[in-house]
Amino acid sequence: QSALTQPAAVSGSPGQSITISCTGTSSDVGGYNYVSWYQQHPGKAPKLMIFDVNKRPSGVSNRFSGSKSANTASLTISGLQAEDEADYYCSSHTNNSTLIYVFGTGTKVTVL
Amino acid sequence: QVQLVQSGAEVKKPGASVKVSCEASGYTFTSYYIQWVRQAPGQGIEWMGRINLNSGGTSYAQKFQGRVTMTRDTSISTAYMELSRLRSDDTAMYYCARGGGSYYSDYWGQGTLVTVSS
Numbered sequence: 001q002s003a004l005t006q007p008a009a010v011s012g013s014p015g016q017s018i019t020i021s022c023t024g025t026s027s028d029v030g031g032y033n034y035v036s037w038y039q040q041h042p043g044k045a046p047k048l049m050i051f052d053v054n055k056r057p058s059g060v061s062n063r064f065s066g067s068k069s070a071n072t073a074s075l076t077i078s079g080l081q082a083e084d085e086a087d088y089y090c091s092s093h094t095n096n097s098t099l100i101y102v103f104g105t106g107t108k109v110t111v112l
Numbered sequence: 113q114v115q116l117v118q119s120g121a122e123v124k125k126p127g128a129s130v131k132v133s134c135e136a137s138g139y140t141f142t143s144y145y146i147q148w149v150r151q152a153p154g155q156g157i158e159w160m161g162r163i164n165l166n167s168g169g170t171s172y173a174q175k176f177q178g179r180v181t182m183t184r185d186t187s188i189s190t191a192y193m194e195l196s197r198l199r200s201d202d203t204a205m206y207y208c209a210r211g212g213g214s215y216y217s218d219y220w221g222q223g224t225l226v227t228v229s230s
Contacts, residue, residue, distance in 0.1 A: 003156060032215075034214055034215040034216070036215070036216035036217075038157075038217075045207055045220040045221065045222055045223055046157065046207070046209075046217075046220055047220070048212075048216060048217060048218050048219075051212060051214070051216035051218070052214055052216070057218060089156065089157050091157075091159075091215075091216070092215075093214075093215035097174075098173060098174035098175070099159055099173040099174065099175075100159070100162065100171055100173075100215070101147070101159040101215065102159065103149075103156060103157040103158065103159060104156070105156050106156045106157070
């Protein structure tokens with residue numbers, strides 16, 4: 001089972017919006033509404049930002065939103081802020097017999 | 113508040129085993145799963161498996177089948193992950209995380225660095 005495909009890096013200026021894609025297959029992203037997104041700052045544990053494609057946990061800014069179309073999920077960060085600079089990982093449930101979850105390759109977000 | 117506190121860093125020789133603990137607090141321990149993932153230095157996140165804290169039932173990624181064992185002690189609200197026959201490429205930060213309502217992890221431990229070196 002390969003990891004879900006994400007762009008290695010995305011950048012934007014403060015106040016702009018950026019979108020990170022997460023491409024899988026019909027066995028994972030396309031087959032279930034169980035995509036989640038995690039933010040990870042250097043040296044820190046991941047933090048849940050979006051679950052079930054487009055739901056935000058309590059306490060997460062509404063500048064973060066999720067969506068999905070076919071086999072590709074997306075995370076959009078609007079009103080980009082310096083504190084958003086981090087690595088972002090998508091994850092999805094999968095019906096692959098070898099595992100239950102699969103993570104994305106990760107995207108480094110840089111705020112210019 | 114929900115907290116997951118993991119055991120400290122470990123240094124192991126190739127071929128040895130390591131057992132990492134994850135003590136939970138702030139919620140009903142047996143009402144959730146605990147997932148284990150790892151992250152090699154500078155690399156992405158890899159799912160290793162999960163344990164149902166109520167039944168003790170486990171699901172492991174095929175890659176780790178035969179080498180990983182996940183257990184729990186409900187009396188002390190602690191989950192464990194043991195990885196055997198360690199190799200140098202097992203050097204990584206190991207995280208426990210609480211499995212949320214469907215398929216996501218809503219709270220994470222601080223991580224345990226396991227270094228495998230001769």
